Amino acid sequence: MKKRCSFIFLLFCCCCSWVQAQELNTRVQVMAPTVPNINKKNLEVLQNTIREFLNNNKWSNEPYAPAERIECNFVITVTAWDGSSAYKAEAQIQSSRPVYNTAYNSTLLNISDKDFDFNYNEGQSLDFSDQNFISNLSSLLSFYAYTIIGLDKDSFSKLGGTHFYNKAQNILNVAQVSGNKGWKAFDGLRNRYWLNENLQNKSFEELRQFIYDYHFNGLDRMQEDQSKSAKKIISLLTTLKQMDKQKLGSIFPNMYLATKADELVNVISTLPDPQDKLKAYNLLSEVDPANLNKYEALRASR
Incomplete structure (x- = not known):
């Protein structure tokens, strides 16, 4: 009887794990090929922290099986460092979805963000909030997490990503108080503001x-x-x-x-x-x- 109860408990835990599986399966690379004397250990810690932030946070209330997690890549290239905690960087962000009954993945997002600047201290944890600005790095990652999920949803149901574009807009609105570039209309024509605006603009529903x-x-x-x-x-x-x-x-x-x-x-x-x-x-x-x-x-x- 005890063995049967243990088995049922284990099965229950596995089911709970399936229901609560996160949405993203992200590979992250942080590099600084042109920045001299940068702390390489800090970059490795940062890389792991970003990967855990994206993969371990639950971005929706929907159940995802492990095989359903969205494949994505973040390649972050640091272009300048102040010797302390301030980094100027660019990011190449990609996501894809599987094509039914094949081994092929079709790319949904492939975008370069030239204003991926942030502050980070070695060992610092990344906290998430869609109501308050905590840091530019967590806002950047959260914005793209919601955008990636939105595009994935759009590919499986008509206009299915709207809820997640709204979530990304909320991150954008909160982050505008930071003064960092890329969050406002006048920061440029090809930034996060205009990407989110376009995704919600009826002119692009087709x-x-x-x-x-x-x-x-x-x-x-x-x-x-x-x-x-x-x-x-x-x-x-x-x-x-x-x-x-x-x-x-x-x-x-x-x-x-x-x-x-x-x-x-x-x-x-x-x-x-x-x-x-x-x-x-x-x-x-x-x-x-x-x-x-x-x-x-x-x-x-x-």
Whole structure:
């Protein structure tokens, strides 16, 4: 009887662990290749602290199985150090989601943040609050955690990430009191403020809906019928023509389409009909002229 009770208790603990699994599975690299005499040990401690902060915090009330955790990468390059606790840095942040029934992960976010500045003392813990500003580093990490989850949600349900973009906006609003760059509209045209603004702007709802249809009704169906799915993706591109052409250079469409350009070419190149490739080329050259050089491969392969 005791053995049976112990087994039931162990099973209960495992179930609780499954329900409370965190959302992110983050790899973190902190480096300073051009900063002389920087404390390398401190960078290692910082790297571990950031990874634990992102991976161990629970960012939602939703259950996640370990296999459902979102794959992401933070590469933080320190460009200057004051010899104490102040760091100037840039960050490259990526996230992806699996394509159904394949070993392939499709990139959702690939963004460079040039204003990833923060203060950190060796051994300092990172605390999280979405109501109060604690530190710029915790605000930066929290903002991107919510944004990553939002984009992941958008890829599985129509406009599914709205709640998490609202959470990221709350972090942004609270962090504006810090005076650090990247949180305000006038800090630049391609910063955290405008990324969050674009993600919630109705002008870009067609792009958010495209993210869902492209992944859930396109890529996730590739194993069932590759040709049919590729043609479906071409038809989805027509919806992007509804976006305001004046807004195509904004950070969200610019970032997302640049992330997807190579993947789109690879998928559409599988179609045998040259006319399908030409149709895709014409559509992509209209909605994403910034990456026209990549789409030339579709016209050349006819």
